[in-house]
Amino acid sequence: MKRFFDNPAGSKSNKSNSNKRRSIAAVIITVLIFSLIFTMVSCNQQSGGNGTKVLNIGVIQFAPHPSLDNCYEGFVQGLKEAGFVDGENIKIDFQNAQGEMSNSDMIAKNMAASKYDMIVGIATPAAMSAYSAAKDNDIPVIFTAVSDPVAAGIVKSLERPEYNVTGTSDVLPLEAQLKMIRAFLPEARKIGVVYTTSEPNSVSHLSQFRELAGKYGFEIVEAGVTSASEVAAAAMTVVSKGVDCINNFTDNNVVNNLSSVLHAADGAGIPVFGSEVEQVKNGCLASESIDYVSLGVETGKMAASVLKGETKASEMAVKLISDSTPVYNSSVLERLGLALPAEYEGAEDAAAAK
C-alpha cells in the first residue's frame, strides 16, 4: 500500500499491463455478478402475486433477547388470530439487527425501498429506524416493547400518534414489584439496584422506583454501570452497603450478566428480584412479570386492523400493557429459608417450569 501515491509511470513494465487487464476483468466480473444477483432478487419479489394480493410485512427485532423473541412469537400469533397467516395472505420478512444501529437502519431502509405494506419494530432502536425509513414513503409502522414512545420521538402523544406509527408499550409494574418485595421480606429496609446508565429505560425506571419506594418504606441504593464488565463489581458494591435484596429492571446489560448479580447476592445470603419470568427461572427469587407473548399478540391484532384498513396507525392510540403476573422460584425460596407469603400462594413456580 506504500506505493499508492508514487507515480507508477516510471516503473510501469509490460507485466503490469497484463495485470491491469486482468484486474479490470475481475472488476467487470464482480459487477456482473452483482447485477445478476439483483435480477434474481427482483424476480423473487415479483413472484407470488397470483390471485389475492399478498401483503409484505417487514419485522425488525433489535437484538437477540428472550423477551423480544417472545414478542415476535406473540406478534405472529396475534396476526394469525386476526386472519393473517404468514405464507398465505401475508409474507413476513423477519430480520434481527444483532444489536447494531447501522444494521437496523439498513434493514429498515431496504424494507422501505422494497415498498413493504408495513414495517414492525421490536424494541426502541428498531422502532426508531423503522420510523425514520418509512417516513417519506408513508408506510405504516407498528412498534412493540417500546417503553416510552413519546420520549423516543416516534409518536406525538400516546392517545393520538399523529405520525403513521402506533403500537404497544411495556410498562414495568414497579408498584406491584415493591408490594411483592414487602410481602416476601417484611423486615427489609434497603433495596439495591444495578442499572446501566446508557439505557434510557433503566434510568427512567430507577427514578420512578425511587419515588414509589418511600411509600413502602424502602430506601434505594443504586450503582450505575456502563458496560458488561462492571456489573459484578457494582453488584458487590451494592451488597457491601448492606442492602436486604437486589432488584433488577429490564436492563439488557444487567439481565445478560444476571449470574454476576446472583453470585454477589448469594455471598451475602440475600435474594434478587427479577423483572421477567426468564430471570426467575435462572435464579431470582420472584418477580411481577409482563407477559411478552401477550404483548406481541396485542401488537399483532393492532397491525391486523391497520392492514385491513379499519383504522389508520396515526389515529390509533398506543396501548400500554402493564398487567403482570407474579412468579417465584421455590428452590431459591427454600435455599434462603424464606416462606411463601399467603397472598402469593397462587403464584406460578418457575422452578417447576424449568
Add this chain to the structure above:
Amino acid sequence: MDIIIGIMRNILEEGFIYGIMAMGVYISYSVLHFPDLSVDGTFPLGMCVTAALISSGVNPYVACVVAFICGACAGCVTGLLHVKLRITDLLSGILVMTAMWSVNLVITRGSAVVPFYNKDTIFNSGAVSLLPDGLYAWRILLISAVAAIAVKLILDLYLKTKSGLLLRATGDNQQFVKSVSRDPGTMKIIGLTIGNGCTALAGSILSQVSESANINSGTGMVVMGLASVIIGTSIFKRLSILKPTAMVLTGSVLYRACLAVAMQLGLPTNYLKLLMAVIFTFALVANNVLAKGKKYETPEY
C-alpha cells in the same frame, strides 16, 4: 424495477456516507500506518454533537462543521497521547475511544438515544428546497454524494500540498521527514486530526439521515472503515487512474452492496459478520493472486 432502484439508492447513500469515514480511516491506517481505534468513539461523537446542536435550533450546516471540529479535536488528543506521552498507537486509540463514551453521554445529557425528528437537517432545508419535486426522493443520495466527493477532492488537494507530502512520507519513511528537519510526530497528529474529523462528519451526516443519534452507534465502525479501505484498495489496486480516495469510496459502496445483497437474498443477519470476514479474506487473497505476475510483495496489512 422501482424496488431495485430503491435498494441501489440506499446502497449508494450509505456507501457515500460511510465512505467519508472510510477516507478518514484511510488517512490514519494506510497513509500513516496507524491503527486508529478512536474512530469507534468519534463516529458517535459526530452524531451526538449534531443531535445536541440541531435540537437546540442551530443551522444543520453549522452542526456539520462543528461535528467535524469536535472529531478533529478528539483525533488530535489521540495523536498527542501517542506522540507526546509516548503511549502505543493501539492504546492511545483505545483510551480516546473509552473516554468518548463519557463525553458523548455528557453531550447528550445522559440519554443514550437523542431523536430530533422534524427539525431542520441538511436534507430538508437550505439548498434542498431548490430541488425540483421529481428529485425529492434522490435528495439524500445527491447530498451525500456531493459531501463525499467534496471531502474526497479536498483530501486529494491536501495530499498534494507540502504538508500532505510530508504526511505521506511520515507513514513510509520517518527518517526522510526528519532529514528535511520536520517533526514526524506533528505530521501524525495532523493526520489523526483529519481522519477523525472525517469520521465525525460522517457520523453527523448519518444522524441527519436517521434524524436521531445513538450513543451505541460506534460499535464496529473501525472494522467497517477498514473493510472499505481494504476492499477498495485491493480490488482497484492496479487501476492507476483511480486515486486511492476514490478506491476507498468505491470500496465503501461495495461493502454496503454486499451486505444489502446478502440480506435481500434472505441470509439471516446472524451470518452477516461471517460473510464480511469471507469477503474481507477474498479481497486480500484476490489482491495477492492478481499480483502473481509481479514479484511477491509481503502484504502490509
